[in-house]
Amino acid sequence: MRLSTCILPVHRWAEGGREVWERAEALGFDTAYTYDHLSWREPFRDGPWFGAVPTLTAAAGATSRLRLGTLVTSPNFRHPVTLAKELVTLDDLSGGRITLGVGAGGSGADATALGQEAWSARERADRFGEFVTLLDTLLTRDVTSYAGTHYSARDARMLPGCVQRPRVPFAVAATGPRGMRLAARHGQAWVTTGDPAVSGAPDATAERSRTAIAAQLARLAAACEEEGRAAGGPEKVLLTGFTPDEPLDSLDAFVDFAGTYAALGFDELVLHWPLPHSRFAADQRVFEKIATDGPGQL
Numbered sequence: 001m002r003l004s005t006c007i008l009p010v011h012r013w014a015e016g017g018r019e020v021w022e023r024a025e026a027l028g029f030d031t032a033y034t035y036d037h038l039s040w041r042e043p044f045r046d047g048p049w050f051g052a053v054p055t056l057t058a059a060a061g062a063t064s065r066l067r068l069g070t071l072v073t074s075p076n077f078r079h080p081v082t083l084a085k086e087l088v089t090l091d092d093l094s095g096g097r098i099t100l101g102v103g104a105g106g107s108g109a110d111a112t113a114l115g116q117e118a119w120s121a122r123e124r125a126d127r128f129g130e131f132v133t134l135l136d137t138l139l140t141r142d143v144t145s146y147a148g149t150h151y152s153a154r155d156a157r158m159l160p161g162c163v164q165r166p167r168v169p170f171a172v173a174a175t176g177p178r179g180m181r182l183a184a185r186h187g188q189a190w191v192t193t194g195d196p197a198v199s200g201a202p203d204a205t206a207e208r209s210r211t212a213i214a215a216q217l218a219r220l221a222a223a224c225e226e227e228g229r230a231a232g233g234p235e236k237v238l239l240t241g242f243t244p245d246e247p248l249d250s251l252d253a254f255v256d257f258a259g260t261y262a263a264l265g266f267d268e269l270v271l272h273w274p275l276p277h278s279r280f281a282a283d284q285r286v287f288e289k290i291a292t293d294g295p296g297q298l
Contacts, residue, residue: 001258002268003295004031006071006239008040008275009050013058020273021059025066027291032059033071033101033270036078038113043278045109053086060094067097071239071270072173072191074105075124075131077114081156084138087168088158096163101191102135103173104128125178126150132172136186139167171237175216180223187234189268192216193242209243214264235267241280247271247290248282254290255297262298 005024011017024032036052039045056068068090073083091098104124105111111118119127127150134151138144138158146153162168172187174180175195183190195212198204217236224233238261240247247257248271258269272280274287 001262001266001295001298002030003028003258003291004033004067004268004270005029005273005291006033006035006270007273008044008280009034009052009055010044010048010275011050012048013055017055018058018062021062021066024273025063027288028295029066029291030268031067031069031099031270032063033069033099034059036070036073036101037108037110038077039109041108053090056090056098057093060090060097063097067099068094069099069171070101071171072101072103074103074110075127075150076105076110078131080131080134080138080151081153084135084156084158087139088160088162091162091164091168092160098164098168099171099189100135100168101171101173102132103191104179125176129178129182132170132182132186136167136170172234177219177223180220181227183220183234184223184227184229189235189237190220190233191237191239193239196242199243204244206243206245209245210260210264213238213243217265236265237268237270238266239270241272248274248287250286251289251293251297254294258294258298 007020007024011020021032034052034055039049052070059068087098087100107118130148130150134146134148134153138153138156139162142157142159144153144156169188170186171189171191172183173191174183175192192213194209198212199209220233245257247254261269274280274282274284
């Protein structure tokens with residue numbers, strides 16, 4: 001099982017930001033992701049929050065081995081053509097170390113930041129399907145023209161293409177049936193944070209959360225079968241921090257947690273880099289011990 005981290009884009013580069021990404025590489029994490037939002041919920045809403053693509057560009061120059069990615073990008077304020085050009089560039093700058101985490105987006109601040117009304121759940125799903133499909137086409141062809149319901153491209157050129165072939169890998173975040181089919185069709189990986197209806201309930205327990213995630217895995221398997229995807233389907237990625245588990249309490253707690261999710265079939269766990277006074281607060285020393293010693297005990 002791979003162990004990765006997610007570094008929220010809240011650090012000024014000259015005031016410790018660079019050092020965080022360098023430290024993530026030194027600790028041996030497989031991938032360091034960052035959120036791709038214009039802003040995020042409390043307590044981050046009124047504090048520093050930087051753009052994902054420039055942050056990953058800087059991180060690519062500060063690291064040499066660490067994979068880098070978004071977790072996740074959405075159609076809320078992105079267009080496939082401009083995003084594809086940025087991904088081709090990032091993939092080149094990083095020497096082929098970029099992963100695109102992509103999801104449908106929600107109804108938070110990003111949904112209205114460009115002045116539009118928030119889309120309904122159905123429209124988000126419609127846009128997500130077209131967004132990922134067109135992005136896949138753009139990144140695997142030199143020139144693309146496309147006229148869709150929500151997105152279009154005219155003679156869009158992506159030369160020289162991605163370093164990674166046939167394109168940068170997609171990690172598709174999805175829980176609904178349409179999103180699951182999209183992950184089965186286009187995803188090299190599938191991402192979940194758990195089932196918020198279960199983990200956010202007043203009587204939430206780690207066991208109930210795992211049961212809900214097992215049900216998600218079953219739905220993914222069904223979607224893969226429907227899409228004719230080979231056995232196993234996309235790799236399974238859990239972005240931690242949103243379930244009732246406490247894997248960062250100690251090394252032993254992490255090893256138990258990781259073993260449970262490995263048995264469920266997960267290939268990668270993503271731990272949020274500790275941030276004081278937030279839901280991602282954790283003892284930095286324990287976090288680093290988990291990073292260095294945890295994988296060897298799985």
